[in-house]
Amino acid sequence: MGPIRVLVADDEPLMAAGVRAVLESAADLEVVAVVADGAAAVEAAGRLDPDVALLDVRMPVLGGLDAMAGVRAARPGVAIVVLTSFGDEPNVLRALREGAAGFVLKSCAPEELLRAVRAAHAGDAYLSPPVTRHLLGLVGADGVAAAERRRAASGRLAALSPREADVLRLVAEGLSNADIGARLRMSEPSIKTYVSRLLTKLDCANRVQAALLYRDSR
Numbered sequence: 001m002g003p004i005r006v007l008v009a010d011d012e013p014l015m016a017a018g019v020r021a022v023l024e025s026a027a028d029l030e031v032v033a034v035v036a037d038g039a040a041a042v043e044a045a046g047r048l049d050p051d052v053a054l055l056d057v058r059m060p061v062l063g064g065l066d067a068m069a070g071v072r073a074a075r076p077g078v079a080i081v082v083l084t085s086f087g088d089e090p091n092v093l094r095a096l097r098e099g100a101a102g103f104v105l106k107s108c109a110p111e112e113l114l115r116a117v118r119a120a121h122a123g124d125a126y127l128s129p130p131v132t133r134h135l136l137g138l139v140g141a142d143g144v145a146a147a148e149r150r151r152a153a154s155g156r157l158a159a160l161s162p163r164e165a166d167v168l169r170l171v172a173e174g175l176s177n178a179d180i181g182a183r184l185r186m187s188e189p190s191i192k193t194y195v196s197r198l199l200t201k202l203d204c205a206n207r208v209q210a211a212l213l214y215r216d217s218r
Helices: 013-024 038-048 064-074 089-097 110-121 129-137 144-157 162-172 177-184 188-202 207-216
Strands: 004-009 029-035 052-056 079-084 102-105
Touching: 004 013, 004 038, 004 064, 004 110, 013 029, 013 110, 029 038, 038 052, 038 064, 052 064, 052 110, 064 079, 064 089, 079 089, 079 110, 089 102, 089 207, 102 110, 144 207, 162 177, 162 188, 162 207, 177 188, 188 207
Parallel strands: 004 029, 004 052, 052 079, 079 102
Antiparallel strands: none
């Protein structure tokens, strides 16, 4: 297996250069392109076949959130991590609902950025710790819309078997496959199979999207 191929989209030259330098410091990562807007990210995704796309929320021409669908259409299976700053939490919540593998703050430590990319590529999720609790606190906080989401989410979760529902509940708590296996007294490969199956049933791109769907149903 070769290095993880990463596409970076950020319109701030200094930030983009810093992100590139951090990623290229890791032997298991390869930056395939750095672009300055979402439209260029869509084009590059189709041409360069990245494994992970790092998309800034705010960019000219096409912002990161609006570019997500195009990037995923151009490169099915790409994992998307959103780059954001404090104050962007509602936008990030939208991104996670639409299938982003997670988000990192632009002020994060280099090691955190590397963890986020690796986790996304592995099919896991990464939420930047300083804002995770605040972000999840936004789920269900908007009255009528929240009630509508609750009904819709509950309907989708009804398709799960009791064991799949147990696994999803623990995914929503942030547990790894190994931790879920220990909690349910099942092997890690079995948990991985259950997670894959429930993601398919729920039409979710990753664990974060499934966890938010679960939280919507509460």
